[in-house]
Amino acid sequence: MxxxxxxxxxxxxxxxxxxxxxxxxxxxxxxxxxxxxxxxxxxxxxxxxxxxxxxxxxxxxxxxxxxxxxxxxxxxxxxxxxxxxxxxxxxxxxxxxxxxxxxxxxxxxxxxxxxxxxxxxxxxxxxxxxxxxxxxxxxxxxxxxxxxxxxxxxxxxxxxxxxxxxxxxAAPTGWTGADVGGVQPGDVVAVWGCGGVGQMAARAAMLLGAERVIAIDRYPERMSMTERFIGCETLDYTKQDIQGELREMTGGRGPDVCIEAVGMEAHSDSPSFAYDWIKQQAFLQTDRPTALREAIYACRKGGSIFALGVFAGAVDKFPMGALMNKGCTLRGAQQxxxxxxxxxxxxxxxxxxxxxxxxxxxxxxxxxxxxxxxxxxxxxxxxxxxxxxxxxxxxxx
The missing domain is CATH 3.90.180.10 (Medium-chain alcohol dehydrogenases, catalytic domain)
Incomplete structure (x- = not known):
């Protein structure tokens, strides 16, 4: 065949x-x-x-x-x-x-x-x-x-x-992120990534009762598609301060649930991206956790972060202090x-x-x-x- x-x-x-x-x-x-x-x-x-x-x-x-x-x-x-x-x-x-x-x-x-x-x-x-x-x-x-x-x-x-x-x-993976990530009625949910899985995670969060869902990306056509077919808000990380925008949208607290739907080849316009990319190409780390770091920093105290994008091995500069001291829950899974x-x-x-x-x-x-x-x-x-x-x-x- x-x-x-x-x-x-x-x-x-x-x-x-x-x-x-x-x-x-x-x-x-x-x-x-x-x-x-x-x-x-x-x-x-x-x-x-x-x-x-x-x-x-x-x-x-x-x-x-x-x-x-x-x-x-x-x-x-x-x-x-x-x-x-x-x-x-x-x-x-x-x-x-x-x-x-x-x-x-x-x-x-x-x-x-x-x-x-x-x-x-x-x-x-x-x-x-x-x-x-x-x-x-x-x-x-x-x-x-x-x-x-x-x-x-x-x-x-x-x-x-x-x-x-x-x-x-795509759809069951997105549902896994929203459900196991703990989305509850009335929550504010942020999703990193407007690809197929990110869109499905956003839609699942909405169907699970989230009051507000915000999806983050940099490609205008993907963001427009997400707004049209999923029905949630979007933010462009190349044009907007994501941490500041999410704080403003949540009365200063941050999202209740942050879903990272990008994975081990995440992109960013921050200096940390160059650091991660160089280390990954030199095989000094296997994964680029840029979006996961952002999700951990953005999440409200006592909130939940879900790693939905695929990771394979070790990451560098993992913000363990933020995760622990903010009392957050970090989970991940394949679908x-x-x-x-x-x-x-x-x-x-x-x-x-x-x-x-x-x-x-x-x-x-x-x-x-x-x-x-x-x-x-x-x-x-x-x-x-x-x-x-x-x-x-x-x-x-």
């Missing part, structure tokens, strides 16, 4: 790879219809996640049709249209029973790397390096789904592919989407969560390398390149 593979830092190619096979009774094979890029993919592209091998198939946000099921699959049949959670969870271990699906003990079949890095291994993820299980990704004609009864979800009739696609990763996706699909069907606008640049899988270049460099206002297969047109339906 045809797939988009990683062949080295900033080197992608469309190649022929072996078709996936049923390996366990709980597996399903899905014929991919739509597969989106994600901001976290850029960390793989740039070599910041060192557990990639040439020929690895990328992609973890997708929708398709089941074409084969293992003997143990009970909830799905051939022909079902499904969206699949990007994280792989068994549904039966202690963590899954607690709703901590991305911490699953069994979803990552190659746990040694992350056990050495982080003490314990999280669950697996499609198309996200051998540290996260070495699972083939969704930028391909077909993909194997382990634990299909747990991680694949039937899409309601009448809900478009272009909307349901983002119930795979626990298995617990949210059914509800998200219902809200999408009801018109409460809009996502098809994120698909700014649909294109053929053959154009995968160009799609990632447009996404990485924000060419033509690209928010998400989405690779279309199975006869989808190169335009919105």
């Amino acid at each position: 045809k797939a988009l593979v990683w062949n080295g830092i900033n080197e992608l190619g469309v190649e022929q790879v072996p078709d996936p096979q049923i390996l366990n009774s709980g597996d399903a094979i899905v014929k991919v219809k739509l597969s989106s890029v994600c901001g976290s993919d850029l960390h793989l592209l740039g070599g910041y996640i060192p557990a990639m091998r040439a020929g690895d198939v990328l992609g973890h946000e997708f929708l398709g049709e089941i074409v084969e099921v293992g003997s143990g699959v009970q909830k799905h049949s051939v022909g079902d249209r499904v969206v699949v959670c990007s994280f792989i969870a068994c549904g039966e271990c202690w963590y899954c029973k607690k709703g901590l699906y991305s911490c699953c003990d069994n979803g990552n079949t190659n746990p040694a790397i992350t056990e050495a890095l982080w003490g314990f291994a999280p669950g697996g993820c499609f198309g996200y390096s051998h540290a996260m299980g070495g699972n083939a990704g969704s930028h391909a004609e077909y993909i194997r789904i382990p634990y299909a009864d747990v991680g694949a979800f039937s899409v309601p009739e009448g809900l478009s592919d272009e909307t349901a696609l983002f119930a795979s990763d 626990h989407g298995h617990g949210y996706i059914p509800m998200i699909l219902e809200r999408m069907a009801a018109g409460e969560i809009k996502t098809d606008h994120l698909m700014t640049h649909p294109m053929s899988l053959d154009d995968g390398a160009r799609g990632y270049d447009m996404f990485k460099n924000k060419i033509d206002g690209c928010v998400r390149s989405v690779f279309t297969l199975d006869g989808h047109s190169n335009g919105h339906s």
